[in-house]
Amino acid sequence: MNNPYGPPRGPYGHAPYPQQQQPRYPGPAPYTPQGYGAPQPPLPAEPDPDKRRRAVGLSLWILGMVAGVVLNLLFQTAEIFLSKAPGRMFSAVLTGALLAFVPLGFYLFVPMVLDRYDPEPWWCLAMAFLWGAVVATGFAGMINTGVHLVAAGIFPKGSAIPGFLTTVVSAPLSEELFKGLAILGFFYFLRREFDGVVDGIIYATFCALGFAAVENVSYYARADMADQLGATFFIRGVLAPWGHPLYTSMTGIGFGIARESSKTWVRWLAPIGGFFLGVFLHALWNFVPTVIPDAFVIMLLFWLLFVAMFFCIIIALVIRKGRTIRNFLRDEVLLGNLTKEELELVCSPVGRIQCTFSWRGAEGRAFIRAASRLALSKWHTARAMKGQKRTISADFIGPLRREVATLRAALRAKAPR
Secondary structure, eight states: OOOOSSSSSSSSSOOOOOOOTSOOOSSSOOETEEEEEEOOOOOOOOTTTTHHHHHHHHHHHHHHHHHHHHHHHHHHHHHTTSOOOOOHHHHHHHHHHHHHHTTTTHHHHHHHHOOOOOOOOOHHHHHHIIIIIIHHHHHHHHHHHHHHHHHHHHTTEEEEEEEEIIIIIIHHHHHHHHHHHHHHHHHHHHHOOOOSHHHHHHHHHHHHHHHHHHHHHHHHHHHHTTTTTHHHHHHIISTTHHHHHHHHHHHHHHHHHHHOOOOHHHHHHHHHHHHHHHHHHHHHHHHHHOOOOHHHHHHHHHHHHHHHHHHHHHHHHHHHHHHHHHTTTTHHTTTTSHHHHHHHHOOOOTHHHHHSTTTTHHHHHHHHHHHHHHHHHHHHHHHHHTTTOOGGGGHHHHHHHHHHHHHHHHHHHHHHO
């Protein structure tokens, strides 16, 4: 079969694919009905094509985290000691933290279940969550506080304008901006872990849930001080916990579209359009109870319907992702790098669960992930080649084939005899 990805020397300067007279793919020979062939001698490890970019991204993430921790400590300390009853406020903050963080076990489980075919690494999800919980809350809180103080100094005492500017204008812009920076970071610095719209939604959801949890601590604490904790928790924690994930997912969808497109104008306009759509939805949610509170119940019903429709769209996108992985692994079966049984395992929505509760274990889950990453890298490369564009995904194909071969050898070694 001819190589479907171009001549021996790729058009983007990546390493040439091996020639016919050499072993095509390092690692064990293809599986046959009689068993695996003898493993090939190990080859030197290939360099990480985006090591420097990832290092820069990690440095920026650490700097943001340090600044965010400082800002959050300042705000939380000020909220406690500037209250009329610091002791009671401290107790209210602890209660608010309990109510804000305990339900996270369920909230975080939902996106993890939805992303079946190529789950994001736990450390990426942790980075997204912590960015939202620490960095976005710290910087957005600083900006919102500054806007409120400036507006309060300009307009007469008792005016509703400072609250309106902070709630409806400043909060949607600043909060979606700093949450969106996390998605931009994954899009640019962790290209290998960001493949399209589904990944954009997953990272946005984890970042936004982190933001919402920390924000809810203050809301619940203030509500407790005003004896309104039950109603506030019911609205924010039960009826509308997916507000922030929904807003930020618009930015995630924008970056996901940009990742899937080879058109320059789409790659610029999609993230910008997604960001402003998220800001609009956020501002609309804040506008109704601030300006026309009597219409809030009606809007809440429409909001829940919108969220349900959005979840249906996510499920459809996940199914599309699974089909893409299958399509771009079929030639690996023809080339002898996968068996049909292995292809079905990789493309099964319960493949990772099967590995967890069978002899394949962790090596099986790693094999599924590496094979999925290979398929998605080939997908990005094929689209880039069609549009005559350069993509870093082309540099991942060789290392990922090597990883798949290594994991197949590990599975062969532990297979039941």
